[in-house]
Amino acid sequence: MSFTRMMEGNEAAAWGVKLSRVEVIPVYPITPQTELISAIASMIASGEMKAQYIKVEGEHTAMAAAIGASAAGARVFTSSAAQGILYMEEALWMPPGMRLPIVMCIVNRALAPLGGLRPDHNDSLLQRDTGWIQLYCENSQEVLDTIIQAYRIGEDRRVYLPVAVCYDGYFVSATATPVTVPGQEEVDRFLPPYKHELYSLMPEDYRRPQWGTNIARARYEVQKAMERAKGVIEEVDRSYRASFGRGYDGLLEEYSCEDAEAVLITMGSMTGTARDVIDEMREEGRRIGLVKMRCFRPFPSEELREMAKRYHAIGVVDRNTSYGSAGGGIIALEIARALYPLDDRPLLLDFHVGLGGSDVTMNQIRYMADRVLEALDRGKVEEEVEWVELLDLGEVM
Numbered sequence: 001m002s003f004t005r006m007m008e009g010n011e012a013a014a015w016g017v018k019l020s021r022v023e024v025i026p027v028y029p030i031t032p033q034t035e036l037i038s039a040i041a042s043m044i045a046s047g048e049m050k051a052q053y054i055k056v057e058g059e060h061t062a063m064a065a066a067i068g069a070s071a072a073g074a075r076v077f078t079s080s081a082a083q084g085i086l087y088m089e090e091a092l093w094m095p096p097g098m099r100l101p102i103v104m105c106i107v108n109r110a111l112a113p114l115g116g117l118r119p120d121h122n123d124s125l126l127q128r129d130t131g132w133i134q135l136y137c138e139n140s141q142e143v144l145d146t147i148i149q150a151y152r153i154g155e156d157r158r159v160y161l162p163v164a165v166c167y168d169g170y171f172v173s174a175t176a177t178p179v180t181v182p183g184q185e186e187v188d189r190f191l192p193p194y195k196h197e198l199y200s201l202m203p204e205d206y207r208r209p210q211w212g213t214n215i216a217r218a219r220y221e222v223q224k225a226m227e228r229a230k231g232v233i234e235e236v237d238r239s240y241r242a243s244f245g246r247g248y249d250g251l252l253e254e255y256s257c258e259d260a261e262a263v264l265i266t267m268g269s270m271t272g273t274a275r276d277v278i279d280e281m282r283e284e285g286r287r288i289g290l291v292k293m294r295c296f297r298p299f300p301s302e303e304l305r306e307m308a309k310r311y312h313a314i315g316v317v318d319r320n321t322s323y324g325s326a327g328g329g330i331i332a333l334e335i336a337r338a339l340y341p342l343d344d345r346p347l348l349l350d351f352h353v354g355l356g357g358s359d360v361t362m363n364q365i366r367y368m369a370d371r372v373l374e375a376l377d378r379g380k381v382e383e384e385v386e387w388v389e390l391l392d393l394g395e396v397m
Contacts, residue, residue: 002186007179009172012140013079013105013165014039015179016147018049019187020103023074026054026065030084031117032169033107037079059084063091070100071201075151075194078102081169082109085123089130095162096131096222099198101154102162103147104132108268109169110356118357119168121268121320125296125330127164131222133229134297137167138271140177145246148187152236157197158228170357171269182244190243226298233295251300252307256282257289262313262372267293267331270317270353270360277365288369293331301338308339313347315372317365319354328352328385347375353388363393 007015013036017025025044027037043049052069056062059080070076080088085106095102108119111126124134135150137143143165150163167173200207234250241247256278257263266274271292278290291307293300308314318329325333328350339345351368354360368388375381 001183002180004178004180006176007140008035008174008176009137009140009143009167010036010107010174011039012144012179013147013167014043015181016144017077018043019182019184020077020148020151020191021075021188021193022051022077024052024054024066024069024076025078026056026062026069026076027078028056028059028062028080028084030059030081032109032173033079033081033105035173036105036107059088060091063088063094066102066104067091067094067098067100070095070102071098071199073194073196073200076102077104079105079107081107082111082115082123085127086111089127092127092130092132097218099160099222099225100162101151101160101194101196103150103154104162104164105147106164106166107169107173108166114356116356118170119268119319120355120357121166124164124166125320128297128330131161131226132297133159133161133163133226133233133295135163135165135233135295136267136293137165137172138269138292139172140175140179141246142248143167143172144179144181145240145244145248148191149236149240151194152191153229153232155194155196156232156236159225159232160196160198161222161225161229166268168269180246186243190240230295230298230300248294251295252303253292253294254307255290255292257291257310259287260289260311261287262315262376263289263291263307263311264315264317264365264369264372265291265293265331265335266317267296268319270319270365273360273362274317274365277362277369281366281369286369286373288373296331296334299334299338304335304338305342308342308346311346313349313372313376315349315351315368317351317353317360317368319360321352321355332385347381348384349375349381350385351388352386355389358389361393364388367391367393
């Protein structure tokens with residue numbers, strides 16, 4: 001039976017894991033995801049959840065154990081953050097090539113040096129080339145729902161790829177918001193038991209993908225699976241909405257974009273603040289909307305090109321840095337490449353904000369929205385990249 005109560009993001013994630021009937025959970029603690037794995041441990045200890053909980057000596061071993069368990073046919077979950085993800089990175093390249101649908105929560109946290117306990121997105125975005133699907137969550141409810149969706153996406157025979165469910169440390173992981181937890185029977189109807197059709201290490205049922213040692217073929221197959229995953233993500237989200245009454249528009253979510261001539265693009269918890277600012281500006285008659293990027297891998301290039309036909313200026317809010325890049329943050333760089341083939345491209349602005357977990361304020365969101373509208377009015381971009389959080393914008397809102 002479903003119920004609703006206030007719940008932090010880490011607890012919501014634990015409920016998502018429980019409802020997904022995960023069988024093997026190798027984990028190592030690191031702030032701010034420790035409460036997630038502690039909640040899972042409590043569920044197992046109390047008998048609420050039946051799973052093998054493996055306490056390892058580090059994140060590298062956690063992923064190694066996850067790989068072995070998934071290859072042997074178990075539904076697997078793990079989680080980490082920041083330096084833990086970096087320590088795990090060597091093993092992170094294995095599951096995509098082996099086509100293993102492990103689900104991992106990355107509870108975003110700023111990387112050292114000059115990092116902190118609060119989030120930006122460099123720890124997860126650093127893994128953008130490894131072959132993991134990456135889905136980003138705005139709040140606790142979306143965390144729970146996305147974990148359940150992630151297993152159905154990753155275990156789909158058209159995909160067979162691992163999925164990273166990413167959410168901001170503290171702003172989501174330790175902030176309580178209302179969460180509706182679906183009943184186990186409802187989830188069981190939505191998420192069938194896991195059985196891999198390509199891969200098994202069990203002697204009585206030994207199988208593995210048939211491209212052998214051909215590296216180009218193996219990587220091509222992962223790329224094609226990523227491309228197919230776009231349709232599967234949207235399909236699964238529609239099915240989830242039909243089953244549970246909640247959905248997130250698949251890859252990208254447009255908010256208050258009716259008649260909008262310009263948009264801001266956000267990712268993660270800052271989206272909630274941006275919604276409030278966009279509401280205010282729409283009431284003032286300003287023709288700007290908001291687009292939440294929920295899926296970063298596979299990158300929604302075609303969907304962005306369709307949006308670019310309607311919007312004449314786009315402002316990208318990057319909670320990350322890419323030192324020495326062609327210009328701007330990681331999200332803006334990807335969007336620029338996606339829009340490059342268009343003959344009539346919208347103006348593109350990029351803003352650095354929220355680095356190291358600093359607050360993304362309403363004043364900052366409004367400043368960025370104003371800058372996008374100013375570029376639209378002028379018909380050109382005066383400053384392609386702005387470090388907004390270094391500006392003095394007056395009272396923090």
